[in-house]
Amino acid sequence: MQAWALLSAVLWYLTGVGCQRSSLLNKKGFVFGKIGHPVKIYVKLHQNSPVLICMDLNRANTETVDPTYLWIGPKEKTLTDNSRISITETGKLMVRDFLEPLSGLYSCTLSYKTVKAEIQEETTIKRRYEFMIFVDPFAPGWESVCNDSVDCEDITNRNILKARDRIEEFFRSQAYTFYHRLNNTVPAMHFVDHSFQVVRMDSCRPGFGKDEGLHSNCASCCVVCSPGTFSPDVDVSCQICASTQVYGAKSCPE
Numbered sequence: 001m002q003a004w005a006l007l008s009a010v011l012w013y014l015t016g017v018g019c020q021r022s023s024l025l026n027k028k029g030f031v032f033g034k035i036g037h038p039v040k041i042y043v044k045l046h047q048n049s050p051v052l053i054c055m056d057l058n059r060a061n062t063e064t065v066d067p068t069y070l071w072i073g074p075k076e077k078t079l080t081d082n083s084r085i086s087i088t089e090t091g092k093l094m095v096r097d098f099l100e101p102l103s104g105l106y107s108c109t110l111s112y113k114t115v116k117a118e119i120q121e122e123t124t125i126k127r128r129y130e131f132m133i134f135v136d137p138f139a140p141g142w143e144s145v146c147n148d149s150v151d152c153e154d155i156t157n158r159n160i161l162k163a164r165d166r167i168e169e170f171f172r173s174q175a176y177t178f179y180h181r182l183n184n185t186v187p188a189m190h191f192v193d194h195s196f197q198v199v200r201m202d203s204c205r206p207g208f209g210k211d212e213g214l215h216s217n218c219a220s221c222c223v224v225c226s227p228g229t230f231s232p233d234v235d236v237s238c239q240i241c242a243s244t245q246v247y248g249a250k251s252c253p254e
Helices: 002-014 142-146 152-180
Strands: 030-032 039-043 051-053 065-073 085-087 092-095 104-116 121-135
Touching: 030 039, 065 085
Parallel strands: 030 051, 039 121
Antiparallel strands: 051 092, 065 104, 085 092, 104 121
């Protein structure tokens, strides 16, 4: 029973691993905008966001004359290059060491010029791109185990999957010995075939939850609770609370 309790405690966190950040994420880790549709992105706690491009893919493959870029962050704050936010001259944005309060809407306005050659008339065109960034965290308790390791969760995920496979193979070998080598000494541990089962436990840390409707492209992810919701424990859902105005709320003020 102790072995089963330990196995269950270790394997529960596997739920939510490997969610898709964005369908517009290319091989270089760049995410392009999409006119008229906010692009949803999911970033792990204390990781850097992918690089957000203030253009759609078609515009990026077209010559753009005299482009300028204006990035606006959550709470309608104009963003500038600093220790947390990286903004390049070509309009690329990346958020370093992502935390819950950094979640929200990031929008960029691209301005560029077009010239009608026959009349030499110059026109300024503006395009707005929106990116919704959410936090997809480590599971509860990882802070004390992982310390400062940024890839602790991914490494542990692989190790646990290996442990699961080895445990299953051990029991299979016991069953094979029992049924096919009766002339040999029967092992002290007897295994009933089909009795071994690995159960995936499901929970999220306080301030996070799962919402298949809001996060359909990351339905199994524990995502930071949006303003107007909260999660006080390790439940898998964020609860409604009209008085919360921040991301990742763990309580509902009276």
